[in-house]
Amino acid sequence: GGKKDAATGTGSTPGAAAPAGPEIDIAVIPKGTTHDYWKSLHAGAAKAEQEAKAAGKNVHIIWKGPVREDDRNAQTDVVQTFTTQKVSAMVLAPLDSEALARPVEAAEDAGIPVVIIDSSLNSKKIASYVATDNEKGGALAGTQMIKLLGGKGRILVLRYGIGSASTEQREKGFLDTIKTAPGITVVSSDQYAGPTVDTAYKSAQNVLGRYGKQIDGVFTPNESSTLGMRLALKDINELGKLKFVGFDSSGPLIDALKANEIQALVVQNPFQMGYMGVNTALDAIAKKQVPATIDTGVTLVTPENVGDPKVNELINPPIDKYLGAS
Amino acid sequence: MTTVQSDPPMQAKAAPSSPGARVQQIMKSLGPFIGLFLVVVLFSIQPGVGKTFLSFDNFQLVLSQTVIVAIGALGMTMIIISSGIDLSVGSVVALTGVAAAVLMKDHHMPAIVGLLAAVILGGIVGAINGGLIVALRVTPFIVTLGTLEVARGVAKWIGNENAVYAPHSWIDQLTQNTAPGGVSAAVWIVIALAILVHLMLKFTVFGRSIFAIGSNEVASRLSGLRVDALKISIYALAGLFFGLSGIMQFARLSGMGDPTIAQGEELDVIAAVVIGGGSLSGGEGSILGSLIGALIMALLRNGSQLMGWPSYIQEIIIGVVIVVAVALDRIRHRSAGKA
Amino acid sequence: MTTVQSDPPMQAKAAPSSPGARVQQIMKSLGPFIGLFLVVVLFSIQPGVGKTFLSFDNFQLVLSQTVIVAIGALGMTMIIISSGIDLSVGSVVALTGVAAAVLMKDHHMPAIVGLLAAVILGGIVGAINGGLIVALRVTPFIVTLGTLEVARGVAKWIGNENAVYAPHSWIDQLTQNTAPGGVSAAVWIVIALAILVHLMLKFTVFGRSIFAIGSNEVASRLSGLRVDALKISIYALAGLFFGLSGIMQFARLSGMGDPTIAQGEELDVIAAVVIGGGSLSGGEGSILGSLIGALIMALLRNGSQLMGWPSYIQEIIIGVVIVVAVALDRIRHRSAGKA
């Protein structure tokens, strides 16, 4: 077991006695591996692992993302391989709500419970669904935008990418809420940020090149698009002048919030998602009754509440504590 | 002038090949197997993982994961032998999958129509590629870089920027492990097609012409080969395979046509062909080699995951193996070939 | 036989070139401008968008977006002229950016060290590419397909699978529009480097040797050029440019080293060079052309977004323009070249 720990980088269990009992391997499969968001999720999963070990269970989590971050095939392959490998359970953030359905069902058929996290999967055969209510998150951002603009103005939405369910729900939640404020017009909501910060940056620059001077507010639905939009707004010197509501948190975004360059961020709780995901999987392995859905909640972070301890814990999850400072 | 009869040693010479050449031949076709063997051994000897790796379940899995790239590699092998390249594979896979889904969902066509339409659409895109290459005299790299973008755009367009979910049909079953031998029907389809293409390349005028224009286009033209028509046919025929690959992708996604699928797949397909002994300067390549190339890549991915290596290690290893496999092939060539 | 003295027309011929050749020369260097002109006109005449498109702000914007691809294209032009290719650009951009960020953040190095380290690291990867191509006699396409994977893996590894935020420094300013002329320092850097590389290609032994080995490697070798050493130098030098491109990417992201950035950028860079008249079979290419190629691609993206076209239309148009631009270039070549 020790070998696997080293290879997967999940860290060692500090001070725990050698756990006994049957070996329980839980595969945790994110959509990607290179965002703070997934790091937090990983830390949450590691926390659940450590607690289980402390409770004397011989639990290991295997952290494995697809190599290419937008590649459904790669993720399908990962799920299928874990099925062949006969892990005890899987915790999966599906890249696609349909494409992953059959591999997941095959795993369930092979007796491997699968807990879906982060984004939904169009299948009844899942152990549980642990996620943010994305539409609610979008609506929260919309309400805040209406408030910030006093119900009047012109706004721009830079979408994330085609076919990404979670961000589409956020965009929908946001736009539906905005419709309730007749004073607000959406000047553009049909351009996409693309997969990386740089694609988002270019896209934002170009869209702002056309509408930059005429708008009062901007909404972006995830980390990379928010980062890219911030850079583009900085270029045209509009940061702090117009109202900017983003999604997700990472170091620079919180700094920007504190500097009042961003007026609000909708923050999810990936740490909790990872933690709950693994715990739910453990329950499922033990054949306990698990809830069909678990909402890990969204929080609106603003320059005013960013100092709160509760918010602070949300935006600075104890990654180092659980993954080791590397 | 001597007459033919007066020359007994001729008969000996007319035998398939000299012993030296035969050894060379064997070495050449054995080549990619060495890489395959090394990869299999590498993972088999790992304690804890070896057994899973060598299990029948895992074997089924790797085969089913190889299918899409393998079908693409069949078409790409022909193109690469003809000294061309096609970067649009990934986009064509997406486009044809979406097209099938749209036909089946929005136009309520039976599955067979969706399948045929996808394959034919692939062929049409291929014919357009070939036609542009011939008509504009622009290098295949650029023409297909263009179609890469265009086909992707069209896929998004007809899919209305969204994944299209077709009703379930027997197509979905193609990639399920329900066929004889415990593998999927797709695997048998790949094997059957591979044999056909192999025979075509070896024993037909068309196949010979593909090798000829790939080795020396000018000399082929001046020998009366219809180089332009041949090129269009090659790309069109390969396009049919890419369309079929799109259908397999569609099946693997349980009947979903996804316009964003298979991005960058062209590099996997090309790598498979080249690992299998294909030369990008044309005139060389083999179907068996390309299939093994595709299998090597799938086994590497599968094995590294079983090992629990993080994805970056996997990337590094795949990169190294691509280079090493091709380098081995070159060394073999040199030792077997010219002194 | 005529003697040298008896030959006044000799002198005339020793002048740069004959009138015919000169016209051809002008046509050739004018070539990519036609494409540029067409793209500019296309968007300028659009009501509502034309004015924005032609504004100085937009001009600044497009230039700043072109910088990264343009620097990459400088290196790629040399490689393509030498009949090589480098698919690892995108990965090297990511790797060098992450390396700079890690040095500056975790090791508290001053910005200049980060910059130099990134550039040198790019050069080292290039030298490795060149070395492998030469030592293993494996085609550049495959070697750099391998390094594409490896460099990306290493970038994720040293970045600990995460974006690395370096402390703010003057590097971030390089891509800000604060330099003379209202553009960014990066733009001036590109222009200066472009002039240097252009002169190098035209007027140095090294530059002429690049054309020679790209045009006929065997003949170059037999004429005593040190082809192997030259190849390694070309890839290493180009690597320095890719490293610098990585720093510009890092600067553009305000000091963030992102291991997932610039995926697929190789195709953009190669397209820029080929649109600008570079030939993938070697021996042809120009720096001015490649820069214009990069600009055309950036303008297309910019213009289509200003138009508010859906992304699929953008993709389709970009695909078409790539093919048309190169086709125009070929037609020009043919009419200007052989009768």
Place this chain on the structure above:
Amino acid sequence: MTTSTNAPLLQMEAISKSFPGVKALQDVSFDVVPGEVHAIMGENGAGKSTLMKILAGAYKADTGRILMNGHPIEARTPQQAMELGIQIIYQELNLVPHLSVAENIFLGRMTPGAFPGSVSHRKMREQAQKILADLGLDVDVSKPVNQLSIAQQQLVEIAKATSRKALVIAMDEPSATLTEHEQESLWRLVKRLRDSGIGIIYISHRMDEVFMLADRVTVLRDGKTIKTHYMSETTPEHLIGEMVGRSLESNFPKVVAPVGKSVLTIKGLNRKGVLRDINLTVNAGEVVALAGLVGAGRTEIARCIFGADPYDSGEFTLDGKPYTPKSPYKATHAGIGFVTEDRKGQGLILPMSVRENTTLASLDLVSSIGKISFKKERDAASKYVASLRTRTPSVEQRVGNLSGGNQQKVVLAKWLFRNTKLLILDEPTRGIDVGAKVEIYQLINELAAQGIAILMISSELPEVLGMADRIIVINQGRVAGELNRDEATQEKVGALAVGA
């Protein structure tokens, strides 16, 4: 020349070299003294080029050694050999197509400019112009070499090697692609180099040339040294005997075949800048030769007939029916065959076998419903290997591994197998040894006797005079005149060719 007293400048001693299935050289020895032209002769595939490539450092000998001025040398690369003063003109062109003529001449040692590492294009052009003027070549030296004809390229190649610092210059069939006019310039150059004390190795299949230029000759047969002679002590007949191991009756065994009806007529063929108002007829059973200087446009005429190049205007009839050359495919199927002058670039698929090359133009003849019969292919290939005496270990040998002359025979075989009505031969005996030449001439006779019309382009006047029934002389893209077999002389053809 009395150079025999000098100590040898270069000695190659007991050189052996094998390729898979081929012993190319066995214990070959010869030496060159300063100021000597040493010819090397031998049949196609005797090992001449291989010997030169070993000298050049392009191949490594299995055994044997090379001495310069009595000291053994180890030249592992062409670069090192060049630095030692050994310059080679290879049998196949080795130019860099995209660089200018001047740059090609100075490749590897470009004239430095003002800055370190820079080149002076102006100085290079001036020097190149001078060097080429010596060779009688008048081209714009800033033109890329790919815009030159093959002959012009060959002259550039010669200029490139001879302008380098040299103790020994080896020339592997330098005159094969040149017409008489350029050959004379080459000969003058060779004599001048010789007089300056350079040792010259001269490989040629042309007897007259060898007797005029060389001081000594070494004969190779089947990879072995037969003998070295002083030219004064031997005769062409004797050399031929040593080379082929038997004697030959006549150099040009011309048989005049009965002339049938016209097979090809061309009326008013024009192509801007290249061809003007070409009219010609070739009849069944007739050998018509196109003579002219380099760049006269003979190859262009052939390419137009074959549909390989476009033309502006002109009317063709083939076998009495109107014929429009559209593509080589159409031409082939209309019954035209075309042996191209550039065998490596346009004639052969080098990585393919002798068998595959032989049937390339006739795949329809060896296949049914698209499937190729390997047996039919082998039979065809074997037949021509035997009748043309192609030296190859088997019909499965890669054509790229054959010697130059044997490659040429495979090109011929390709079109002989196709059974054409009209066969265009562009320099058909280029690089072919004396023995095989006679065989090819006999073959031409046989084809003509079968009623095939033959259009032959040749830059070898004796061949033109010896084999043609009619000679059409082309000068600057125009028909300068037409001569019958009995009225043609070297002088008359020469005068028409230069437009006098």
